[in-house]
Amino acid sequence: MFNKIFSLFVCLCFIFSSKAQEQDSAFIFSYFKGNGEDGLHLAYSGDGLKWSALKGDQSFLTPELSPDKLMRDPCIIKGGDGLYHMVWTVSWTQKGIGHATSKDLINWSEQQYIPVMEHEPHARNTWAPEITYDPSTKHYMIYWATTITGEFPETQVEADNGYNHRMYYTLTKDFKDFTETMLLYEPGFNCIDATIQKNGTKWMMVIKDETREPAEKNLKLAYADDLEGPYSEASEKITGDYWAEGPTVIKNNGEWYVYFDRYMDNHFGVIKSKDLKNWTDVSDQLQFPEGIRHGTILKISNKELNKLKAL
Secondary structure, eight states, X not given: OHHHHHHHHXXXXXXXXXXXXXHTEEEEEEEOBTTSSSOBEEEEESSSSBOEESXXXXXXXXXXXXXXXXXXXXXXXXXXXXXXEEEEEOOSSOSOEEEEEESSSSSBOOOEEEOTTTTOTTBOOOEEEEEEEETTTTEEEEEEEEOBTTSOGGGOOSTGGGOOOEEEXXXXXXXXXXXXXXXXXXXXXXXXXXXXXXXXXXXXXXXEEOOBTTBOOEEEEEEESSTTOOOOOOOSOOSOSSOOXXXXXXXXXXXXXXXXXXXXXXXXXXXXXXXXXXXEEOGGGOBOOTTBOOOEEEEEEHHHHHHHHTO
């Protein structure tokens, strides 16, 4: 009897602790404005719908890498080392990506250029990198979209400047040594803007179908048992009859929220689902700072948020 009561007590403590931790946290959205010239911007939210810019919507980090000196598509995660790791697009044409770390999202390390596609003479770009940490292997997987001239001719068209992306990746434990760049996902269509999160025992990828002729320009899902894949065939589209890109995903009050840039309409959208099959559009409840472009969302403590709000 004592063991049963003790087990129940431990279970209740865990539930209350998890609830308290969830309440003592806030969402942070990392984004860029314009072409990404002025660098990293951050906004915060308590409910995932109403967002306010931090630091008066001024930049937290000015880009220094590549001749273009851009900081587009900033993706930030909390790593296994306790640091915040950010990767971003440094240029429209360079063959590498940017990386920097921070303890507090305020003070950042020296910016590192990671030459992920420099070995490929026909690579045209390295766009929209993201980073996911796998605690089971202690690896960080960095993944991005690249067009390699002559690859995948079956989906090559002249529209969209002839870009024909697929997703590639590399692994690292220390951001000094990186594995050989490999193909991550070839769904049979031009794809970009993948973001990956753990969903139970599976890894879930949200990806943009970039097909131009006939136009898709929507978001789809794919799943894998391991972070490196192989990933399943892409699902039917989960977004509506509009062009969407730059997805970022959170779990909020037991529901999945997928945010995306409705870039042709100049505003953001969000859909939510409990089962990842039936989706509800709640974009009319979304409030974002003016001029926001896509990035990623992560959770931080209220203590960390208060430091950011004090700037």
